[in-house]
Amino acid sequence: MVRGVLFALAAGMMWGLAFIAPLLLPGYPAVLQSLGRYIALGVLCIPLAWMDRADLMHLRWSDWKQALALSVVGNLLYYLLLASAIQQAGAPLPTMLIGTLPVVLTIAAKLRARHEDGRMAWRSILPSLALIAAGIACVNAAELRALGDSSSQNLMQYAWGGLLGVGAVACWTWYPLRNADWLREHPQRNARAWATAQGLVTLPLALLGYAVFAWYTHGQASEFAIPWGPQPVVFGSIMLTMGLLTSWLATVCWNAASRRLPASTLAQLIVFETLCALTYAYTLRGERPELLTLLGVALLVVGVVIAVRSSTKAARTA
Numbered sequence: 001m002v003r004g005v006l007f008a009l010a011a012g013m014m015w016g017l018a019f020i021a022p023l024l025l026p027g028y029p030a031v032l033q034s035l036g037r038y039i040a041l042g043v044l045c046i047p048l049a050w051m052d053r054a055d056l057m058h059l060r061w062s063d064w065k066q067a068l069a070l071s072v073v074g075n076l077l078y079y080l081l082l083a084s085a086i087q088q089a090g091a092p093l094p095t096m097l098i099g100t101l102p103v104v105l106t107i108a109a110k111l112r113a114r115h116e117d118g119r120m121a122w123r124s125i126l127p128s129l130a131l132i133a134a135g136i137a138c139v140n141a142a143e144l145r146a147l148g149d150s151s152s153q154n155l156m157q158y159a160w161g162g163l164l165g166v167g168a169v170a171c172w173t174w175y176p177l178r179n180a181d182w183l184r185e186h187p188q189r190n191a192r193a194w195a196t197a198q199g200l201v202t203l204p205l206a207l208l209g210y211a212v213f214a215w216y217t218h219g220q221a222s223e224f225a226i227p228w229g230p231q232p233v234v235f236g237s238i239m240l241t242m243g244l245l246t247s248w249l250a251t252v253c254w255n256a257a258s259r260r261l262p263a264s265t266l267a268q269l270i271v272f273e274t275l276c277a278l279t280y281a282y283t284l285r286g287e288r289p290e291l292l293t294l295l296g297v298a299l300l301v302v303g304v305v306i307a308v309r310s311s312t313k314a315a316r317t318a
């Protein structure tokens with residue numbers, strides 16, 4: 001249990017970086033950021049695949065198809081929607097929407113009632129869910145006030161950004177549950193090799209997508225500099241960091257957590273991503289969080305602690 005929580009915390013710390021990358025690259029289209037991140041991931045996975053070649057050789061065709069589906073939904077589509085939402089509506093609204101994942105995922109896991117997901121009774125989960133929901137509301141209250149006071153922004157742009165954010169939530173509701181299903185159905189498979197497999201199948205898709213993007217941009221006579229944009233060193237450095245840490249290593253850690261924790265508990269631990277994203281955002285701004293934000297963080301942490309303790313008790317009595 002403790003190791004599972006630590007793995008989930010490590011994944012959240014690295015996933016939180018995804019929220020500030022679009023802010024560091026405002027002049028880059030969201031589609032290029034998504035494709036660049038997963039091209040970097042695929043290239044990095046080639047030498048990693050040699051390390052895990054024995055495990056990868058044992059994957060069947062059905063496993064590779066599952067890895068492809070997970071990569072398309074949980075990698076390319078999710079980050080495309082998230083980066084687009086941040087660029088359209090700014091960071092506050094997408095952060096609020098992604099912050100609902102612990103609640104959305106826990107409810108989805110319970111409704112499916114698969115594997116250990118249905119072991120914990122609703123009465124054991126609801127207190128932690130209520131605390132996490134209250135914490136999320138507090139953490140985002142100040143940001144939402146600023147969002148509402150900004151009259152210069154186009155309302156339709158905000159609405160479009162919110163819709164894209166909802167799409168990102170949908171992608172990341174399906175991905176961790178299905179990924180955990182596969183890992184539990186194949187306990188003999190290496191979690192690191194499974195993360196590498198997802199990176200490998202993403203590479204040809206990302207390369208194809210980039211070729212289409214470059215062709216379309218050239219045809220539109222755009223001023224955007226192909227292939228790496230106006231800040232090639234900054235863009236390349238961020239994409240490599242995202243590919244290695246936010247994509248591959250975070251997935252390895254999450255896979256390890258998925259094997260140690262019930263999905264209903266694992267879902268609530270995604271709150272670490274929100275906490276880390278907010279920490280990075282405030283650090284980037286050079287601002288101190290408000291008292292209400294600190295209260296929200298405290299509620300989030302208490303909710304997670306209660307969730308873990310409830311999961312431990314359920315595992316002992318099972």
